[in-house]
Structures are given as C-alpha cells and as structure tokens.
Amino acid sequence: MPRYEYKVVPAPTKGLKAKGVKGAEARFSHAIQELMNGLAGDGWEYQRAETLPSIERAGLTSTTTEWRNLLVFRRLRENDTEAFAPELLPPPEVVSVTTSEPTGQAEKVGDPTVKDSPETTKGASTQETQAPVSEEKTPDHEDGPLDNGVEDTSDIDGVSTTLGNLAASRKDAKTDA
Numbered sequence: 001m002p003r004y005e006y007k008v009v010p011a012p013t014k015g016l017k018a019k020g021v022k023g024a025e026a027r028f029s030h031a032i033q034e035l036m037n038g039l040a041g042d043g044w045e046y047q048r049a050e051t052l053p054s055i056e057r058a059g060l061t062s063t064t065t066e067w068r069n070l071l072v073f074r075r076l077r078e079n080d081t082e083a084f085a086p087e088l089l090p091p092p093e094v095v096s097v098t099t100s101e102p103t104g105q106a107e108k109v110g111d112p113t114v115k116d117s118p119e120t121t122k123g124a125s126t127q128e129t130q131a132p133v134s135e136e137k138t139p140d141h142e143d144g145p146l147d148n149g150v151e152d153t154s155d156i157d158g159v160s161t162t163l164g165n166l167a168a169s170r171k172d173a174k175t176d177a
Helices: 024-041 161-176
Strands: 004-010 045-058 062-076 096-100 106-108 126-130
Touching: 004 024, 024 045, 024 062
Parallel strands: none
Antiparallel strands: 004 062, 045 062, 096 106, 096 126
C-alpha cells in the first residue's frame, strides 16, 4: 500500500503580474498556476482546495474566526527500508587454523610472518581444522570433539590462596554483621 506525505499551503490572496496577463481574475489564476507548477516540479501532486476556520486573537481578550483558503498537495513517501541499499561484503575465505594447547594461540597456516619455533611446537599437540568448526566427534579425531570456542568448565583442583583469603574475609564479614 503506497504511503503519502502531505503539504498544505495557503492559497494566494493576490494575483501575480506577468506579461500578457490582464485583469484581476487572470492574475489570480496565474498566481495559483505558478504555485501549483512550482510544487509539481518538486514531486507534489495537487489534491484539493479547503476552506477551514482559524480562531485568532482580536484585541486583548476577544477572539474572532477567520476562514482560510488552503491548497493540499501529496507525494509518495520514500520508505526507509526501500531506500536502504546496503553494501554486501564478500563471502569469507576458508582459512586453515592451527591451535596449540599450551599457548592457546591460533596461527594461520602458510602465513610467512608466523614462524614455527621449537618452544611452541615441542610437546604440543596440534589440531588442523577448516572453518567453520563442527562440534561433532569425527573418526579421524580420536582426541575428542573439535574446539567450539567455549572455555573449559571442568572443576578446579584447588582454590588459590588469594581466592581462599577473599572467601574467608567475606565469611568473617557476614558473621560480624
């Protein structure tokens, strides 16, 4: 369903002088013609003329009713969703990723800036995967499911002294209150 925006302008009260236009009626119709053609050039379509009451002050305490002649125009309103034209990004390229358990860093395979050093590769088990990563356990990966990016949620062996001291101080604060 098309949606419109409307513009209401006061009708001319005086005629416009122009070459070859003579008489009060001709000047008045020329003024309306110029107004309508000007708005039509901006995409406004003439709808109708209205005469509506306008209550105005007259003096300090009284009001009077004045009748105003108005011209109503409309045009199609641009819908924001139709006018919106996003720039589409290119599809992501498939990157082979190598992860090392001790460092937890991902390296781009074939990247000349990343060098394999004996410290990072010694004793580290690596997995090579293709993006996107699947969570299913596959027969060629006997170590377990592929990394899905979620942190390890297994229980901790012991509580550090810092956390133990914090818990003890909070316990003492609760018993004091």
